[in-house]
Amino acid sequence: MLITESTDNGTWDTPAKLKGLEESGSWKLWKNIAKKDKAFGNPNPFCDNIDLQKWYSFTATMKDSTFLDYMENFSGNVDGTGGLVTLTDSNWLMSFVIARQPHFPNQPDDVKIFWGYGLYPDRKGNYIGKTMAECTGAEILEELYYHLKIQDRMKPITEAGKVNCIPVAMPFIDSLFMPREIGDRPDVIPKGATNFAFLGQFAEASKDCVFTVEYSVRTAQMAVYGLFDTGKKVHPMYDSAHNPKYLLGALIAINR
Numbered sequence: 001m002l003i004t005e006s007t008d009n010g011t012w013d014t015p016a017k018l019k020g021l022e023e024s025g026s027w028k029l030w031k032n033i034a035k036k037d038k039a040f041g042n043p044n045p046f047c048d049n050i051d052l053q054k055w056y057s058f059t060a061t062m063k064d065s066t067f068l069d070y071m072e073n074f075s076g077n078v079d080g081t082g083g084l085v086t087l088t089d090s091n092w093l094m095s096f097v098i099a100r101q102p103h104f105p106n107q108p109d110d111v112k113i114f115w116g117y118g119l120y121p122d123r124k125g126n127y128i129g130k131t132m133a134e135c136t137g138a139e140i141l142e143e144l145y146y147h148l149k150i151q152d153r154m155k156p157i158t159e160a161g162k163v164n165c166i167p168v169a170m171p172f173i174d175s176l177f178m179p180r181e182i183g184d185r186p187d188v189i190p191k192g193a194t195n196f197a198f199l200g201q202f203a204e205a206s207k208d209c210v211f212t213v214e215y216s217v218r219t220a221q222m223a224v225y226g227l228f229d230t231g232k233k234v235h236p237m238y239d240s241a242h243n244p245k246y247l248l249g250a251l252i253a254i255n256r
């Protein structure tokens with residue numbers, strides 16, 4: 001099962017389409033497998049409520065450095081050093097990340113890219129009178145510029161055709177965070193299995209934190225080291241849940 005299953009890309013002029021279970025091969029596959037044995041888990045809590053699981057993101061590509069220069073001056077962070085920027089006043093709760101440039105090995109020096117998302121895609125924007133889900137790539141960037149107060153600065157660059165933005169609809173991206181019961185995630189190696197295993201975000205790796213690449217890698221280690229005689233051990237979990245320093249940090253964060 002992929003959290004990016006049934007993802008759809010829009011364009012500069014068209015919004016992304018939200019697909020559903022019908023278009024989703026991997027979720028249907030798990031549903032069919034799960035009917036055969038309880039040990040194969042229960043996919044339903046993870047995939048049956050797309051409105052709670054979906055997420056919209058966007059990628060901007062600019063043949064111009066104005067946006068990145070502005071952000072560097074404004075935040076004091078050179079690209080790749082700032083982490084997420086969250087626009088807390090944004091109705092969509094937009095965030096964006098400027099990764100170290102070039103992000104791609106073949107990215108030309110004069111091309112800059114960044115990535116962002118909105119956590120409330122069904123709310124109307126503060127500037128654009130549409131939900132994020134209804135917006136084209138151009139409209140999403142307009143909303144972003146509005147929050148950063150750089151609409152005038154970016155206008156000539158946009159009009160010169162130097163900017164592109166691809167909106168993306170991901171119906172299952174948060175499915176791994178859905179409330180679940182013990183047994184909904186199958187064991188990596190279900191009891192009695194000798195020649196197959198479940199890998200990735202929906203297999204059980206106790207105490208690990210889903211969404212991360214590490215989680216998927218750990219399940220792969222559990223499968224390979226469990227089924228083959230490699231003499232290797234699964235990389236141990238860092239037990240932060242019993243570390244007073246992190247517990248205190250969590251308590252402070254919850255009460256902020």
Ligand SMILES: Cc1cc2nc3c(=O)[nH]c(=O)nc-3n(C[C@H](O)[C@H](O)[C@H](O)COP(=O)(O)OP(=O)(O)OC[C@H]3O[C@@H](n4cnc5c(N)ncnc54)[C@H](O)[C@@H]3O)c2cc1C
Pocket residue numbers: 002003004057173199200201211212213214216
């Ligand atoms: C926008 C976004 C941001 C993220 N940010 C972070 C982050 O900052 N930190 C972090 O740790 N994690 C992040 N993640 C999560 C992380 O990327 C995933 O959890 C991780 O990549 C899952 O790894 P995987 O190997 O289980 O699955 P995938 O990486 O999805 O790999 C599955 C592979 O199987 C292939 N495949 C699918 N179907 C078939 C088929 N029928 N036949 C053959 N091959 C097939 C796919 O093409 C794919 O290559 C992010 C995810 C997204 C979408």
